[in-house]
Amino acid sequence: MTRRGYNRISPAALRHTLETVAADAFGVPGKNVEADLRDDGGTLGAAISVMLPLPPLLQPGPGMGTSPAAGTLFEQTRAARDTILRRGADLSGLLMGTVDITLTGARPPRRSPNGTPPDGSPPGTPPGKEAGMNNQRLIRRMVRRETHSSRAAASVLAATVLLALCLWLALEAVLMMAGVPALLASPGETGRWLAGLPAATVPGWLAAAGVGIALLGVVLIVAGMAPGRRPRRALASDRCAVVVDDDVIASAVSRTVQLSSGVAPGQVTTTVAGRSARVQVRPTSGLALDAGALTAAASSELARYGLATRITPAVRVASSGAVGQ
Structure with a gap:
């Protein structure tokens, strides 16, 4: 039986993949790495900027050599470039070209209170096992990034509605203090309308409105706490x-x-x-x-x-x- 399909890798997915691979090669958080993709004579080229923490500037990082003679900054960078080329080709299935690496700065590393290394592996983990753990974490991070979406649109919409309501109330308050007629209703009129609403509304409709508002609140809470998902x-x-x-x-x-x-x-x-x-x-x-x-x-x-x-x-x-x- 023959099955036909297609493979599609978006530029954003490729960029995130190389950033994650580079972060793992240098042993730094993903936010410390930025990648810019380009065509390099038919192959995939990249310009990667990395902010290193201070210890890797003074001693070899994970997978970059263990002896002091092999732990210079340039040798570490060359070892990281080889790792990026190899793992980038394995994960994307594309031919890798030139990878330019720029070290943009340094900052003190952050460690957990119990002294656990930044990568989260327990102290004394064997190198081979640590590499396998890092690879599995890398795959999980990539999968989550590609299957989940942010809630930015819903957050912006909710914030816009609340901001418009606050601006309207503030404008009505200013107009009332200035003695100018209200645009829609003054704060006093709005308060009196809300106070008399239960007596002027059929109890059934009032209960239905309360249930609707409660459901809307539950939807907003779930939308704010649950992760967004892509198809x-x-x-x-x-x-x-x-x-x-x-x-x-x-x-x-x-x-x-x-x-x-x-x-x-x-x-x-x-x-x-x-x-x-x-x-x-x-x-x-x-x-x-x-x-x-x-x-x-x-x-x-x-x-x-x-x-x-x-x-x-x-x-x-x-x-x-x-x-x-």
């Missing part, structure tokens, strides 16, 4: 971070169901949302389809991906078919 999912991989769009998974499921049912590609549509995949199949007139067998085929296809969040397919065969498809 993407992580596939199981021990070597690198693999993230695919829901549309790609839906296309693969549609292809599998289409081949299993023997219908034309346009007769199968799949929608992936949350933990479910809804598959709609329009059969060919005169051809009987087994929804159970198609569901099993879709489940087998989804199980191959090793998704962290299990997706349950639901196949529905339409009652009307297509003639001659």
Whole structure:
């Protein structure tokens, strides 16, 4: 069975990947690294700026040599460049070109109160095990960055509404003190209206409004505390971070169901949302389809991906078919 698809890596994902790899190579937090991508004669080139903490300027960092003779700043940088080239090519699958590294400054390192190193590994961890732990942390960070989104839009919207309300109340207060007629209602009129609202409103409507306001508050609290999610999912991989769009998974499921049912590609549509995949199949007139067998085929296809969040397919065969498809 032949399956066709496509791979797409956005420039932002590539930049975040190289920044994370560089931060891990130098042993610094990700916020201390900035990367700028460019084309380098058909290969992927990068200009990386790194702010080092003081200890790596005076002693070798993780993976950069252990003897004092091999721990100079330039040798550490060359070792870090080799690590960035190797791991960047492994994780992105692209040919790496020239990587320019600029050290922009230094600052004292921050350590936890119990003396744990900045990378979070326990003291005395063997080098090989530490490298494996760092690689797994790197993959988890990359996956989370690509599958989650910020709440900036909702925060800006809520702040804009509150700011507009505060500005209106302040303007009405200034107009009242100046003896100028109010734009909409003066603070006194607004207070009297709110005080008389329970007596002038049907209790049922008042209770419904209270429930609506409470639900709105719950929605705002959840939106502020819960992480935002993008329509993407992580596939199981021990070597690198693999993230695919829901549309790609839906296309693969549609292809599998289409081949299993023997219908034309346009007769199968799949929608992936949350933990479910809804598959709609329009059969060919005169051809009987087994929804159970198609569901099993879709489940087998989804199980191959090793998704962290299990997706349950639901196949529905339409009652009307297509003639001659």
